[in-house]
Amino acid sequence: MDQGLKETLLAWYRATARPLPWRGEKDPYRVLVAEVLLQQTRAAQAAPYYHRFLKRFPTLEALAQAPLEEVLKVWAGAGYYARARNLHRLAQSVSELPRSREALLALPGVGPYTAAAVAALAFGERVGVVDGNVRRVLARFYALEDPSPQALWRLADALVEGVDPAAWNQALMDLGALVCTPRRPRCGDCPLSPSCRGREDPGAYPRPRRRSQKEEVLWALVLLGPGGVYLEKAEAGRYGGLYGVPLLDEKAFWERAKALGVAPRFLGQVRHELTHRRLRVRVWGARLEAPLEGLQDPSARPLSKLTQKVLGKALPLLAHEPVVSLPDAEA
DNA sequence: AAGTCGGGGTA
DNA sequence: TACCCAGACTT
Numbered sequence: 124m125d126q127g128l129k130e131t132l133l134a135w136y137r138a139t140a141r142p143l144p145w146r147g148e149k150d151p152y153r154v155l156v157a158e159v160l161l162q163q164t165r166a167a168q169a170a171p172y173y174h175r176f177l178k179r180f181p182t183l184e185a186l187a188q189a190p191l192e193e194v195l196k197v198w199a200g201a202g203y204y205a206r207a208r209n210l211h212r213l214a215q216s217v218s219e220l221p222r223s224r225e226a227l228l229a230l231p232g233v234g235p236y237t238a239a240a241v242a243a244l245a246f247g248e249r250v251g252v253v254d255g256n257v258r259r260v261l262a263r264f265y266a267l268e269d270p271s272p273q274a275l276w277r278l279a280d281a282l283v284e285g286v287d288p289a290a291w292n293q294a295l296m297d298l299g300a301l302v303c304t305p306r307r308p309r310c311g312d313c314p315l316s317p318s319c320r321g322r323e324d325p326g327a328y329p330r331p332r333r334r335s336q337k338e339e340v341l342w343a344l345v346l347l348g349p350g351g352v353y354l355e356k357a358e359a360g361r362y363g364g365l366y367g368v369p370l371l372d373e374k375a376f377w378e379r380a381k382a383l384g385v386a387p388r389f390l391g392q393v394r395h396e397l398t399h400r401r402l403r404v405r406v407w408g409a410r411l412e413a414p415l416e417g418l419q420d421p422s423a424r425p426l427s428k429l430t431q432k433v434l435g436k437a438l439p440l441l442a443h444e445p446v447v448s449l450p451d452a453e454a
Numbered sequence: 455a456a457g458t459c460g461g462g463g464t465a
Numbered sequence: 466t467a468c469c470c471a472g473a474c475t476t
Contacts, residue, residue, distance in 0.1 A: 136462025161471040166461060168470085205474075234473045254471040296471050304470060306465055331468065355465055361459065400471090428461065 124264070128318055129286050135314040136294035139301065141293045144170050147451060148291070151220040151245040152183045158240045159206050159232060166300065172201045187214035195364050195425035202428075206232055208364055222246045229432045235276065243288040251279025252292040256299025262329035263303060263321030269330050341404045343375035344369040344387060345437035348411030350418035352434065353383075366424035368433060370404070385409045395429045402429070 135273055140146060143166055146156035156176055160169040179197050180186040186194065191211050198207035209232025216231065227233050233241075235253070242248035251257075252276045261278055262270050270278075283291055302309045305409035308325045310316050321328040345368050346353035354366045380387055387407035395402040411418075421434060 152463085158471070163459090163470055163472055164461080165463065165470050200461080202462085203472085205459065209473080232473070236472055240471070252471080255469070256471060259469095288471090293471090300471075304464085334468080336467090363459090395460090397458095399458070400460095 124282060124315075124318070125277070126285055128315060129282075129291070131314045132298065133290055134295050135287065136290060136297060140293070140297055141166065141301070144173050149245055151222075151241060153177060154241050154245040155220060155233075155237070156210070158237045158244075159210055160201065162206060162237065163203060164201070169201070172198065181218065183214050184218070186211065191364060192425060199365065199425040200428055200431075203364070204362060204364055204427075208232075220245075222248075224248055224250050235272075240292070243283070243292050247288055249283050249288050251276065251281070251283045252296070254296055254299075255280045255304070256296045257292075259305065259329060260295055260299045260303045260315075263308075263325050264315055264319050266320035266328055268328060303348050321414075336399060336401050339400050339402050340373075341370050341402060342373055343393075343404050343406045343433045343437075344376060344379060344385075345372070345406060345408035345409055345433065345440065345441065346383070346385060346387075346415065346418070347408065347441040348418050349414050351420045352417055352438070353415060354421060354424060355416045355417060362427050362429075364425070365427050365430070366421070367427060367430040368437075370429075373417075381405075383415070384412065393429075393432045393436050395432060404429070404433060406433055406436050408441050410441050 130228065148154050148157065157169070157173055160172050160176070176197050180189060180194070189211070191208065194207050194211045195204060200339065201207075210230045213233070220229055220241070221230075222242075223246075224238045227238035227241055239250045239252045240254075243250050243252055253272070257279060258270070258275055261267070261275055265278070267274070298313070298315070302313045303325075306326070310319070310322050310325065313319065316322055344353070353368065355369060356366050357363050361373060369376070371379060387409040390406045390408050393404040393406055395404065421430075426434075
């Protein structure tokens with residue numbers, strides 16, 4: 124790509140840039156928060172969380188001093204909760220963000236993309252940034268069916284010569300998001316189109332990755348009693364750090380119901396889609412008249428969207444359920 | 455290298 | 466429905 128074409132893309136960017144909340148931001152902490160939120164997340168989806176997060180945790184120090192549960196409450200709904208846990212750990216591990224890509228890469232939750240993005244956008248380091256958009260733009264421009272990450276990073280680093288790193292990298296990402304889209308790219312509006320080797324068959328570059336989606340059936344136990352809903356905190360792994368109703372396979376579900384001494388009834392089903400899983404949750408519940416350790420107010424805890432769906436199904440039904448006496452736990 | 459981790463948008 | 470999104474970490 125010659126210098127003239129780069130200038131053309133930069134001019135397109137100046138005229139077309141999306142007015143995103145973090146656009147032009149130079150404060151490294153705020154850039155970091157944006158980049159972590161943007162991992163595998165569309166800009167439009169990340170934007171409201173970006174505002175909420177920075178209002179509640181305006182500085183690295185404020186984040187470090189907050190309890191993890193508070194951090195997760197702000198993150199709740201955004202998905203990939205390890206990002207929030209890692210960001211919190213990061214804040215507690217350094218008092219100031221390092222200024223180089225190399226040093227940033229050592230931080231928890233900061234991989235090649237985030238390290239390069241913070242280095243280039245906040246500190247102006249001359250490094251290329253490769254995200255899903257840039258991968259697609261470069262694969263098409265150079266007609267690469269299955270480019271290796273190493274090849275893409277080398278290309279991106281080479282391309283940032285002679286341009287402003289912050290503007291250039293964001294221009295490439297915006298081009299991918301607005302024009303060089305995965306399907307039906309708008310080649311007629313693309314400033315790179317005259318030199319693009321993939322223009323005749325953009326769908327071929329890069330080759331689509333197929334992913335399998337597995338079915339998973341889970342059983343949810345919703346107990347409503349004095350003091351609220353029975354919630355437990357998930358450990359590491361899926362929904363780690365968040366609160367939710369017990370979500371188990373069939374066998375464990377009945378064991379748990381027996382251990383808690385409850386006789387739940389079927390309330391309905393909830394579907395939930397993840398990238399690699401198709402969850403079908405059978406929702407069972409009961410009302411309790413006696414207090415039970417673990418009954419609490421769900422709105423006071425960080426909850427996943429899945430838990431919100433399950434509660435949304437169960438609570439209206441349980442609210443009309445007559446209070447039944449607890450069966451004997453030994454029965 | 456392959457699996458796992460959320461949730462939502464698009465064609 | 467299938468694929469993807471301003472990826473990172475574990476196995």
